[in-house]
Amino acid sequence: xxxxxxxxxxxxxxxxxxxxxxxxxxxxxxxxxxxxxxxxxxxxxxxxxxxxxxxxxxxxxxxxxxxxxxxxxxxxxxxxxxxxxxxxxxxxxxxxxxxxxxxxxxxxxxxxxxxxxxxxxxxxxxxxxxxxxxxxxxxxxxxxxxxxxxxxxxxxxxxxxxxxxxxxxxxxxxxxxxxxxxxxxxxxxxxxxxxxxxxxxxxxxxxxxxxxxxxxxxxxxxxxxxxxxxxxxxxxxxxxxxxxxxxxxxxxxxxxxxxxxxxxxxxxxxxxxxxxxxxxxxxxxxx
Amino acid sequence: xxxxxxxxxxxxxxxxxxxxxxxxxxxxxxxxxxxxxxxxxxxxxxxxxxxxxxxxxxxxxxxxxxxxxxxxxxxxxxxxxxxxxxxxxxxxxxxxxxxxxxxxxxxxxxxxxxxxxxxxxxxxxxxxxxxxxxxxxxxxxxxxxxxxxxxxxxxxxxxxxxxxxxxxxxxxxxxxxxxxxxxxxxxxxxxxxxxxxxxxxxxxxxxxxxxxxxxxxxxxxxxxxxxxxxxxxxxxxxxxxxxxxxxxxxxxxx
Amino acid sequence: xxxxxxxxxxxxxxxxxxxxxxxxxxxxxxxxxxxxxxxxxxxxxxxxxxxxxxxxxxxxxxxxxxxxxxxxxxxxxxxxxxxxxxxxxxxxxxxxxxxxxxxxxxxxxxxxxxxxxxxxxxxxxxxxxxxxxxxxxxxxxxxxxxxxxxxxxxxxxxxxxxxxxxxxxxxxxxxxxxxxxxxxxxxxxxxxxxxxxxxxxxxxxxxxxxxxxxxxxxxxxxxxxxxxxxxxxxxxxxxxxxxxxxxxxxxxxxxxxxxxxxxxxxxxxxxxxxxxxxxxxxxxxxxxxxxxxxxxxxxxxxxxxxxxxxxxxxxxxxxxxxxxxxxx
Numbered sequence: 001x002x003x004x005x006x007x008x009x010x011x012x013x014x015x016x017x018x019x020x021x022x023x024x025x026x027x028x029x030x031x032x033x034x035x036x037x038x039x040x041x042x043x044x045x046x047x048x049x050x051x052x053x054x055x056x057x058x059x060x061x062x063x064x065x066x067x068x069x070x071x072x073x074x075x076x077x078x079x080x081x082x083x084x085x086x087x088x089x090x091x092x093x094x095x096x097x098x099x100x101x102x103x104x105x106x107x108x109x110x111x112x113x114x115x116x117x118x119x120x121x122x123x124x125x126x127x128x129x130x131x132x133x134x135x136x137x138x139x140x141x142x143x144x145x146x147x148x149x150x151x152x153x154x155x156x157x158x159x160x161x162x163x164x165x166x167x168x169x170x171x172x173x174x175x176x177x178x179x180x181x182x183x184x185x186x187x188x189x190x191x192x193x194x195x196x197x198x199x200x201x202x203x204x205x206x207x208x209x210x211x212x213x214x215x216x217x218x219x220x221x222x223x224x225x226x227x228x229x230x231x232x233x234x235x236x237x238x239x240x241x242x243x244x245x246x247x248x249x250x251x252x253x254x255x256x257x258x259x260x261x262x263x264x265x266x267x268x269x270x271x272x273x274x275x276x277x278x279x280x281x282x283x284x285x286x287x
Numbered sequence: 288x289x290x291x292x293x294x295x296x297x298x299x300x301x302x303x304x305x306x307x308x309x310x311x312x313x314x315x316x317x318x319x320x321x322x323x324x325x326x327x328x329x330x331x332x333x334x335x336x337x338x339x340x341x342x343x344x345x346x347x348x349x350x351x352x353x354x355x356x357x358x359x360x361x362x363x364x365x366x367x368x369x370x371x372x373x374x375x376x377x378x379x380x381x382x383x384x385x386x387x388x389x390x391x392x393x394x395x396x397x398x399x400x401x402x403x404x405x406x407x408x409x410x411x412x413x414x415x416x417x418x419x420x421x422x423x424x425x426x427x428x429x430x431x432x433x434x435x436x437x438x439x440x441x442x443x444x445x446x447x448x449x450x451x452x453x454x455x456x457x458x459x460x461x462x463x464x465x466x467x468x469x470x471x472x473x474x475x476x477x478x479x480x481x482x483x484x485x486x487x488x489x490x491x492x493x494x495x496x497x498x499x500x501x502x503x504x505x506x507x508x509x510x511x512x513x514x515x516x517x518x519x520x521x522x523x524x525x526x527x528x529x530x531x532x533x534x535x536x537x538x539x540x541x
Numbered sequence: 542x543x544x545x546x547x548x549x550x551x552x553x554x555x556x557x558x559x560x561x562x563x564x565x566x567x568x569x570x571x572x573x574x575x576x577x578x579x580x581x582x583x584x585x586x587x588x589x590x591x592x593x594x595x596x597x598x599x600x601x602x603x604x605x606x607x608x609x610x611x612x613x614x615x616x617x618x619x620x621x622x623x624x625x626x627x628x629x630x631x632x633x634x635x636x637x638x639x640x641x642x643x644x645x646x647x648x649x650x651x652x653x654x655x656x657x658x659x660x661x662x663x664x665x666x667x668x669x670x671x672x673x674x675x676x677x678x679x680x681x682x683x684x685x686x687x688x689x690x691x692x693x694x695x696x697x698x699x700x701x702x703x704x705x706x707x708x709x710x711x712x713x714x715x716x717x718x719x720x721x722x723x724x725x726x727x728x729x730x731x732x733x734x735x736x737x738x739x740x741x742x743x744x745x746x747x748x749x750x751x752x753x754x755x756x757x758x759x760x761x762x763x764x765x766x767x768x769x770x771x772x773x774x775x776x777x778x779x780x781x782x783x784x785x786x787x788x789x790x791x792x793x794x795x796x797x798x799x800x801x802x803x804x805x806x807x808x809x810x811x812x813x814x815x816x817x818x819x820x821x822x823x824x825x826x827x828x829x830x831x832x833x834x835x836x837x838x839x840x841x842x843x844x845x846x847x848x849x850x851x852x853x854x855x856x857x858x859x860x861x862x863x864x865x866x867x868x869x
């Protein structure tokens with residue numbers, strides 16, 4: 001593998017990893033703080049993709065659709081938490097698995113009723129529809145670089161939020177010990193709503209950003225959900241740092257795996273997970 | 288000098304920046320009750336965890352019946368003769384008193400789980416197990432309530448069940464973590480009588496706040512403050528010890 | 542489900558009678574009507590075995606696995622691979638082999654998975670079954686996304702599973718044996734310990750039980766029984782594909798067990814039948830105006846699950862118990 005090829009795969013790995021991070025960060029925070037297993041998290045990713053399709057259709061511009069979609073997702077997430085998810089917090093994990101699995105069915109049906117069952121596409125915005133030449137034969141799509149940049153910005157933004165702001169401190173406290181945080185005066189109800197909405201928005205953003213590169217189809221959440229879970233298990237529940245490390249690891253293993261050993265590529269990530277579990281059954285950065 | 292059944296050598300437990308137990312050594316002998324006392328947060332429960340194998344020490348060794356059992360998980364220690372009761376009642380709330388004791392007694396006769404013979408017998412009919420459960424039942428005076436679901440027992444009776452379960456595992460060393468916690472006077476007195484009865488065949492460690500019980504039962508006392516042992520000796524020596532008095536100034540004793 | 546209650550392990554008289562009547566009905570069924578329904582009921586019985594195998598893990602031991610279908614599907618593939626192109630495999634070899642492979646897979650995966658707890662356990666079981674899914678999906682040599690066909694069903698020793706009636710009664714026998722085995726196991730020393738682990742794992746191991754060994758054994762046994770169901774499924778449908786090992790199939794199993802009620806084996810059996818009946822009913826719903834109710838069966842199924850979890854957490858068996866309690 002020559003340098004240019006290697007660079008391309010590396011970029012792809014980081015891009016995929018960061019995308020997974022957006023999804024996994026929300027999931028791990030929701031697990032860590034509210035203790036909720038949410039199988040429907042993939043549905044939020046799907047929501048983002050369909051929002052990108054619908055909003056770009058009506059607004060004509062992906063760059064406008066994305067922020068609008070993000071805000072919409074925040075609101076939807078906030079509403080879902082208030083109406084539905086907050087009632088799951090004290091249930092045991094089995095209940096949560098079932099309830100959120102039931103939700104997957106319901107969300108799929110809603111999607112079917114709103115947007116139908118056809119496969120859709122979102123065009124890459126004209127301004128980014130070109131490639132950067134790396135060598136005589138290889139070039140890298142500009143949109144992917146844009147994606148990489150945005151994900152990196154979001155990751156850094158999330159990192160700063162968690163580690164440098166007051167809200168972030170409350171989130172970390174909540175992840176570490178919910179009751180203690182509450183006893184120390186944190187408005188836990190509002191914190192939960194915020195974290196959940198944030199999780200939904202991040203998942204949705206991931207879906208919106210990836211929309212121009214992949215097709216938009218029914219049940220697209222399931223596949224990414226599994227990867228998400230693997231990332232959270234490897235990284236450790238409740239740890240954003242863990243989610244980032246694990247997501248990048250998974251990205252590298254998956255992308256390079258597909259290039260080097262295609263028949264076993266999809267298994268490699270699970271082998272990685274198995275290895276981590278042998279030595280650290282609670283993840284690399286367990287709180 | 289009776290047999291030394293349990294020996295702790297320089298046990299320490301560190302949690303990040305906090306040294307919960309600092310270089311504690313003690314030994315338990317048959318026919319003897321060794322009490323560990325100290326203010327809240329002294330590290331008594333952590334020490335009990337270290338002795339019972341619930342928590343692995345950061346440093347130090349544990350010897351049980353002459354064998355180095357440092358780092359052994361608690362199920363192995365149990366099979367080797369160590370039994371522990373918990374401060375927070377840890378019985379099977381959904382099961383009856385009898386079923387609790389049966390499960391406890393069964394551990395002494397259990398075959399390996401992958402042995403198909405253990406999949407097919409009827410557990411409730413096993414004679415040896417029934418005898419074990421019956422013994423524990425009689426010893427702790429729970430025969431009257433044996434069919435009652437543990438969740439429906441009064442707190443005091445649940446604490447009795449807590450002890451009974453440990454006894455059903457036929458231990459030689461008994462670690463008792465605040466057995467009198469939350470008990471009324473009559474119940475506490477009955478428990479003290481029971482503990483006294485148990486001394487004869489066991490090496491016992493008692494962690495307690497109830498000073499009347501401690502002084503009635505203990506041959507040896509160890510006093511802990513902030514994870515460290517500040518004094519150890521007979522009850523009279525401890526009562527007279529200036530450091531101990533200083534540690535307890537202002538402390539409300541049960 | 543949130544409280545660790547004794548799961549109605551001793552079956553109420555009404556349930557025992559119901560099961561007995563059910564058995565009689567199942568014995569007589571093929572004589573009473575056409576072949577189409579015989580196939581449907583065969584499928585229900587196969588799923589009942591699958592559900593009961595999960596109950597061992599989930600209801601009795603308290604381990605919620607989102608990846609149980611891996612062992613179901615794997616067994617089906619074993620049958621497909623050992624079936625010659627133009628003849629049926631010898632079931633006396635194929636059946637034990639399928640169960641053995643499933644058991645081995647469960648043992649290996651269980652070794653990694655059983656060391657985790659709570660949410661981690663749920664997620665890693667799901668992850669490993671997806672791994673299996675991809676292994677088969679991505680490899681043409683193993684059949685790929687198209688799956689593998691079984692041209693002739695297993696046969697041997699006078700038994701020919703091509704014959705729908707023989708398949709039906711063979712499945713019925715397997716189902717009854719599985720039920721009896723698991724009920725016996727429930728009251729065995731092994732079963733009592735698993736129950737203890739479910740109620741309070743910490744105390745159970747403090748009492749001297751090596752809980753890892755117990756959980757791994759349960760995981761492996763459950764895998765083997767799922768393999769039995771997988772063999773029968775392959776024998777019935779004559780076709781296996783990666784979906785049989787996937788997440789949705791695993792969730793299917795969980796829902797059957799929940800619907801019926803966990804922890805007493807009978808609930809899983811009843812739940813399997815009940816779930817399939819609900820599914821068929823939902824899918825056959827008529828059109829009201831422009832709205833095709835049947836097409837949107839997922840909505841009704843999803844709502845049913847949510848309803849059961851919220852209103853009847855101990856499933857159909859639980860409803861029976863509260864009725865019994867009211868009568869007392």
